[in-house]
Amino acid sequence: DGGITQSPKYLFRKEGQNVTLSCEQNLNHDAMYWYRQDPGQGLRLIYYSQIVNDFQKGDIAEGYSVSREKKESFPLTVTSAQKNPTAFYLCASSTGLAGDYEQYFGPGTRLTVT
């Protein structure tokens, strides 16, 4: 089955530690995205990538970093510089084709930092 996988589903870290969230897709999509969702809020874009080895900052990129070394993978690192890292993180992908706005989302990773 094609789709997006995120691991782990739940992640706990101590304050001051960097943590990397995994996102893999086998849909052969060019575009990938990372969003953050806080309780009762909508999704906010952290980073997006249109193609391998290229990525752009979204609305709330401070304290986060990404890489796109392979088409299938778009890991997100939450650094110690992120002031409020506890949130639900969602990865998504899309074809990147003109006129196609459908994003496919993964199941999400819930990160708790104490």
Added chain:
Amino acid sequence: LAKTTQPISMDSYEGQEVNITCSHNNIATNDYITWYQQFPSQGPRFIIQGYKTKVTNEVASLFIPADRKSSTLSLPRVSLSDTAVYYCLVAPPWRTGYSTLTFGKGTMLLVSP
């Protein structure tokens, strides 16, 4: 990026038609409108997308007036499983680049028996 405004919540009963309206007064000429559904602790799921007039697929219809300053998602004959948060997203064409792609707070639809 066009800001969107939706009702915070809506209530309905099984079998009824539900219409959720999204306002986007400053939509740009090349912006498209998409709608997503999200269940608790899951990623959103794409429902429908459109540019103008009416679009229909197997689960919903999307009505967009000529001025495109609003759009209405129509869900025919809802069931209990349609209880979810519905997001309206307005965005420019992919590859034109955007640094802000924010889903608003969405509309919480509660369907009762």
